[in-house]
Amino acid sequence: MSELESRLLKTGAERLALLGKHAERLMQGYTRDDVPLDGLNDSALRKLLAARVLWRPDEQSGIKLSPKVRDLIAEMLADETRRHVNADVAETLELVRSLVHSYREARSQGEHWRQEQQLLRLRQEVDDLNGRFADAIDSLWQRLNSDFGFVSQLSDKIRENDRAQKQIVRLLDGLALIDFDELIALVGSDGSLRKLLISQLQQRLSHHYTSLREVQRRLIELMARFRKQQARSRLISGMVAFMREHPGFVPSNYAKRSDVPALFNRAAPLHAAAAPALDRALESRVLAELLHELPTPRHATHTVESAVAALTPEDDLAAARQQALKQDVERFYLAVLDQPPAEPISALAYLYDSHLDWPDEIWLFQVISEYQGLPRSEQQAFRLHQDESPASPFNDLRLIHDVALAVAI
Numbered sequence: 311m312s313e314l315e316s317r318l319l320k321t322g323a324e325r326l327a328l329l330g331k332h333a334e335r336l337m338q339g340y341t342r343d344d345v346p347l348d349g350l351n352d353s354a355l356r357k358l359l360a361a362r363v364l365w366r367p368d369e370q371s372g373i374k375l376s377p378k379v380r381d382l383i384a385e386m387l388a389d390e391t392r393r394h395v396n397a398d399v400a401e402t403l404e405l406v407r408s409l410v411h412s413y414r415e416a417r418s419q420g421e422h423w424r425q426e427q428q429l430l431r432l433r434q435e436v437d438d439l440n441g442r443f444a445d446a447i448d449s450l451w452q453r454l455n456s457d458f459g460f461v462s463q464l465s466d467k468i469r470e471n472d473r474a475q476k477q478i479v480r481l482l483d484g485l486a487l488i489d490f491d492e493l494i495a496l497v498g499s500d501g502s503l504r505k506l507l508i509s510q511l512q513q514r515l516s517h518h519y520t521s522l523r524e525v526q527r528r529l530i531e532l533m534a535r536f537r538k539q540q541a542r543s544r545l546i547s548g549m550v551a552f553m554r555e556h557p558g559f560v561p562s563n564y565a566k567r568s569d570v571p572a573l574f575n576r577a578a579p580l581h582a583a584a585a586p587a588l589d590r591a592l593e594s595r596v597l598a599e600l601l602h603e604l605p606t607p608r609h610a611t612h613t614v615e616s617a618v619a620a621l622t623p624e625d626d627l628a629a630a631r632q633q634a635l636k637q638d639v640e641r642f643y644l645a646v647l648d649q650p651p652a653e654p655i656s657a658l659a660y661l662y663d664s665h666l667d668w669p670d671e672i673w674l675f676q677v678i679s680e681y682q683g684l685p686r687s688e689q690q691a692f693r694l695h696q697d698e699s700p701a702s703p704f705n706d707l708r709l710i711h712d713v714a715l716a717v718a719i
Contacts, residue, residue: 325361329379332358336375339364340383343433344372367440367514377441380434399484402439406432410496410503417500429502436506440514446481447521450474454528468540471533478526485515485522638666639676646692646715654695654716677713693718 329336332354339345345364347355355373358364365376375383413428453474490512497503553559586597646655657677658670666673681694695714701707 325363328357328361328363332363336363336379337383339373339375340380343430344374347373365441365444367437368510371510374437377438377445380438399439399487402435403487406435406507407496409435410507413503414498414500429506432503432506436511440511440518443481443485443515443518446477447518447525450477450525454525454532465540467536468533471529471536474529475526478522478529481518481522485518488515635668635672635676636680638664638668639673639680642677643680643692643715647717649717651717654693654714657713657715674710674713677715678710681715691718692716 332350335345335350350358355364359366359373362376363379364373366373409428409432413425413432416422416424416428453470488511490508493507493511494504497507587593588597642655642657642660645660649655657674661668661670661673668676678694678696681689681692684692693716695716696710697712697714698708698710701709
């Protein structure tokens with residue numbers, strides 16, 4: 311048995327044993343959205359992630375089954391609803407459209423259980439789509455780190471590079487099929503669908519585009535290096551073949567030829583360097599005359615003082631107004647400390663009573679900024695209440711009308 315075969319047998323046995331040891335958790339992850347982590351210690355979780363049995367799409371989502379493991383379970387269970395026949399992006403998008411229509415139909419009919427099931431399948435389809443792109447990009451990185459490094463012939467390396475470039479083009483064509491304008495019109499105003507099919511999917515696709523650009527940049531860099539090596543190797547091979555055919559060849563002395571090839575005339579001319587010989591007493595008179603002939607500077611040298619940043623009058627005025635605003639807000643906080651703890655003070659009421667000429671928005675913004683700039687221990691000494699309301703029934707933007715500050719009891 312070869313070393314490669316024994317290593318494959320050992321790794322495969324470890325992976326199968328890992329699947330059998332955590333079979334219950336994996337099946338729970340197959341039927342749900344995320345894999346439950348109850349009973350899984352950190353060591354087992356790291357092993358499952360390293361074996362690509364589980365994966366995490368991003369930092370905000372939970373641990374999920376990898377698409378290949380889900381396809382394997384679906385194949386063994388003959389679950390045709392979750393088994394992927396191929397990795398066609400267009401077919402996945404068509405399935406997503408069908409699931410969205412089914413989800414909206416269940417929501418309109420009040421079938422909450424069916425609605426949750428369709429939403430779960432939508433999450434799994436989106437995760438599978440992202441997983442296939444992630445696996446393809448990881449395969450490209452593996453090819454860069456293995457196939458290019460262990461192929462001896464430059465022609466084989468160039469062919470591998472060409473294959474990788476074609477795979478990138480196919481992935482980019484697949485990503486281009488995802489039209490977010492169509493998805494926005496498809497999901498409508500449903501918050502769950504917009505979060506799943508617009509914000510999260512767009513974030514993951516942006517990450518895929520970034521990874522593909524980095525892989526493509528690396529491939530172009532390697533191709534340029536391979537072409538340069540190939541040109542040098544061809545030049546050396548041609549020179550070796552020429553020397554074998556003409557063993558008595560001796561290069562001529564091009565410096566003594568009247569007709570020099572243009573290739574040897576590309577170098578810039580050399581200028582001889584000159585320096586005074588101070589150790590020669592006979593030339594001291596010549597050096598003294600040259601020094602006297604040097605032109606004297608027209609302007610006397612001035613001592614350069616340390617430079618400071620130039621401030622315009624407008625900058626001074628803005629800094630003074632900012633400092634004055636900060637001092638007025640600090641007086642407001644001192645006034646709050648002088649009041650009993652149960653009596654909050656309105657920021658706008660204090661502004662009007664003190665006859666300050668600050669605009670309302672700037673004053674409230676500075677009061678809130680001053681509170682947020684305090685250390686955590688000092689923030690606990692105050693109670694900040696914001697009088698706010700939504701911008702409109704269809705917009706969740708909160709508008710702050712006033713701020714009340716009191717001392718915490």
